[in-house]
Amino acid sequence: MNMPVKKSPVINPLGVIAPSYYEKLLRLNLQNLRKKRSAKSKPPFSITEEFILRFNKTKNIEEKKVLLDLARKTILKCKRKLGLRTLGTGSHVHLPAAWAEITYLAQCEGEIQDECLNMLFASMDHAYFDYDHLPALFFLAESLLYRLCCDAFLKTYLYSVEIKLAKISYLVFLRIFIYFLHDHLQNFEQHLHRLQPYLYALSLCDESYYKYPNIFSNVQFILKMMEIICERELLSGSIFSPVESKKQYKDVDSDTKCLQFNQERYEVNHLLWHCVAAWTCVQKKSPQLNKVLEHVVFHKTQLRQKCWMNSALALLVLGETAKLNVACLKTLMDLMRDFLLSIMSVQNQKENCMVDDFSWAWNVVYMYITILAEICLYAVTSNLRKTAFVGFCDCKSSQKDILLMDKSEQPELKETSILGLLNYFSSKMSANCDDIIWIGYYGLVYNLVKMSWELRGDEEQDGLRNLIWQTLQTTKDHEKDQRIHNAINIAQAELNDPMDPYTGYNTKVFSKTRDEVFSKYIGWRIAKALSKLFFPLTDVSNILLKEPLIKRDQRKHLYKKQDCIKKRVLHFTVREHSSMSEVPMFPYPDYxxxxxxxxxxxxxxxxxxxxxxxxxxxxxxxxxxxxxxxxxxxxxxxxxxxxxxxxxxxxxxxxxxxxxxxxxxxxxxxxxxxxxxxxxxxx
CATH class of the missing domain: 1.20.5 (Single alpha-helices involved in coiled-coils or other helix-helix interfaces)
Structure with a gap:
């Protein structure tokens, strides 16, 4: 049997390699040259599937250190692209690319994942609105829903990353909804179709998230916003919320009339319109603010409409206005007091068969509590912060009633401050109480823990933090309902703080980067965007410009020009302290x-x-x-x-x-x- 023999190259008498072998060698050299050129053209490090798998599965300590170092270098680059220190502005900022990179890198487990999600949450909170962001936002929406439905939902227990995913998803879909109001989703039907299977899966998680209103509220907002968008843009029925039908958006009170931008646009009621007008009056220092607030109070019944997205946006905008003006804060608290009294009276009329279904009302109450907590932390004056926490009545009597926690008495709902609502909800708490009561009570305790953590180390806010400490300690000692104790535990888990925030400080917290607990900027961004939509002639520059795609070279030049035009975001904060970052106390001037x-x-x-x-x-x-x-x-x-x-x-x-x-x-x-x-x- 003939064995295969390795052939040697044919050499001619002159010592030159034969043409056939020369062609093969030339091909190899060209291939090597192409590889070198491609290697030079590629960046020194890019986030790939191989890198993520190696990072999560490797057990070698040395290799783990190398991969961790590469991940941290990528995080530093992403921070610069996100513009975390400049509120998303600058020539070095490229938000869509940074969002994509940080989303890929967030698949790495451990500290890298937590830091990436914190960066993404901060960017979604303070980033400006731009039409070019929409493809990246839909990519983020699909990625986050995939993580929630295919990863988090399959686990039998709740973990802190799941809470962060829900918070980021809420901000992403809230931004998409604002673009929808500006009629910018006409060319994104395919993206909406791709989201529908995930939304349907998310609608089936009621039993999983019902015990955790902090996540369940975000999920309900996502489903409601996408239901409205899909019914308007795709002209098809909702597949993820079968209980509510299209007729509910046409069900409007007899004394009100919806405003429409055109026949296919979303219906905006008078309450939201006047809340945006109030925000504009405060920004412009207009003397017509009192008249606008009178119209807001006149249309307070629209807060009880079944299309509660208008109510949520109205409270969000009015809450931003209340951080600047006492009269707006008084109007906000009066609106919620009237809303709660009317809803609770309807809930008590069980004999009447014609009672409306207010099963959605807890979403509005929970959002109001979150807004009130943000006012307590980020209002421009100490008087506004104290009023939002204690109320307009006597401070001593309010604190005394709260610390007694006597459920035998049935106090009246005098004010809808933090202490007033806590006294009201705690007195009506029972095993079979309505969702509004226990979810409102849950939201108050949950936000109080986060407020206490946010005020740590601030010597100028020791009085407020001590009052929060007393309230939480009394709640923990006297309240026997496990749902309220879960609120404290979940808030601590979200903050990654194993110690009680009101019994001692954790030394690790001060060495870590300060995480964002509340959404500080998104309300101001939305109020400004809606002001541009409702009152386009109040300012020369338009925040939402629907422009054709610009080349990358032209975009760099455009960013340099827009840096002088774009306005920095209003940052509501406590008084300046040496331990805190320097942030403006008042709104930046308009044009x-x-x-x-x-x-x-x-x-x-x-x-x-x-x-x-x-x-x-x-x-x-x-x-x-x-x-x-x-x-x-x-x-x-x-x-x-x-x-x-x-x-x-x-x-x-x-x-x-x-x-x-x-x-x-x-x-x-x-x-x-x-x-x-x-x-x-x-x-």
């Missing part, structure tokens, strides 16, 4: 305010210039007046001397002695000395 300030500076500059000219003229006039006075004095003296010479026939000046009197005075002055010398000589 007309900037023009007024610039005009005032020009006028002041010209006034200062004119003032200097006037000062020089006054100095010249004063010098001339002094010269005139001196001339007058000299002339007057000359006249006096002429009269003296005529009358006395003397040329000396008045009170001037003759020339010889000076020597005589000198001699008279020397007589005592001569006498003393003579006496000495005689002795």
């Amino acid at each position: 007309f305010t900037k023009r007024d300030e610039e005009l005032a500076r020009i006028i002041d500059h010209h006034w200062q210039h004119e003032l200097k000219i006037r000062q020089k003229e006054d100095a010249i006039c004063e010098a001339k007046e002094r010269e005139d006075e001196e001339v007058k004095e000299k002339n007057h003296f000359r006249e006096i001397m002429k009269r003296r010479e005529k009358e006395l026939h003397k040329l000396t000046k008045p009170y001037e002695l003759p020339p010889g009197t000076s020597n005589f005075i000198r001699k008279e002055h020397d007589l005592p000395k001569l006498r003393s010398s003579c006496q000495k000589h005689s002795a």
Whole structure:
């Protein structure tokens, strides 16, 4: 049997390699050259599926350190692209690319995952609105829903990453809903179709998330927003919320009338419109604010409509206004008081068969509690923060009622502050209470734990933190309902803090990067976007510009121009402290305010210039007046001397002695000395 023999290259007599072998060698060289060029063109490190699998499954300590170092370097690059320090603005910021990279990197388990989700939550909170962000937002929406439905939902227990995924998903879909209101989703039907299977799976998780209202509220908001979007954009029935039908959006109170931008757009009621108008009046410092607030109170019944997305957006916008104005805070609390009293009265009328279904009302109440907690932390003045927590009534009596926690009494709902709602809900708490009561109570305790963690280390807010500590400690000691204790445990798990936030400090918390607990900016961004939609002529620059796609080279140049035009976000915060980052306390001026300030500076500059000219003229006039006075004095003296010479026939000046009197005075002055010398000589 002939064995295969390795053939040697055919060499010609001249010692040159044969053409067939030369062609093979040339191909190999070209392939190697292409590999080198492709390797040079690729970035030094990119997030791939292989890297994620190696990071999660490797057990080698050295390899784990190398992979962890690469992941941390990528996180630093993503932080710069996200613009976390500049609120998402700058020439170095590229939000869609950074969102995609951080989403891929978030699949790495452990600390990298937590840090990536925290960065994504912060970026979704403070990023500006841009039409070019929509493809990346839909990518984020699909990725987050996949993680919730195919990963988190299959586990039998709740974990902290699941809470972060729900919070980020809520912000992503809230941004998509704002684009929907601006009629920017016309070319994204395919993306909406791809989301529907995940939304249907998410609608089946009621039993899993019902015990955790902090997640269940986010899920309900996502489903409601996407139901509205799909019914308008896809013109098909909702597949993930079979209980509610399309008729509910046409069911409007008889005394109100919905506003429509066109026949296919979403219906916006008067309450939301006037809340946005109130926010605009506060930003512009308009004197019509009181009239607008009167209209808000007049349309308070629209807060009870079945299309509760209008109510949620209205509270969100009015809550942002309440961080700046006391009258707006009073209006916000009055709206919720009327809403709760009307809902609770309807819930008590069980004998009446015509009672409306308010099973959705707890979503509005829970959102109001979250907004109230944000006002307590980020309002511009201490009076607003204290009022949101204690109320407008006597502070001592309110605190005393809260700390007693006596459920035998049935207190009235006087105010819808934090302490007022806590007293009201705790007195009505029972095993078979309505969802509004126990979910509202749950939301208060849950947000109080987060508020206490947010105020840690702030010496200027020790009074508020001590009051929160007393309230939480009393709740923990007297409340026996396990649902309320779960709120405390879940809040601690979300904060990654194993210690009680009101019994001691955890030293690890101060060494870590400060995580975002509340949404500080999204309300302001949404209020500004809705103001541009409802009142497009109030400002020259438009925050949502639907433009054609721009080339990458042109986009860099465009970002440099827009950096001077874009306005920084309003950051509501406590008073400045050395341990905190420096953040503005007041809203940044709008276009007309900037023009007024610039005009005032020009006028002041010209006034200062004119003032200097006037000062020089006054100095010249004063010098001339002094010269005139001196001339007058000299002339007057000359006249006096002429009269003296005529009358006395003397040329000396008045009170001037003759020339010889000076020597005589000198001699008279020397007589005592001569006498003393003579006496000495005689002795």
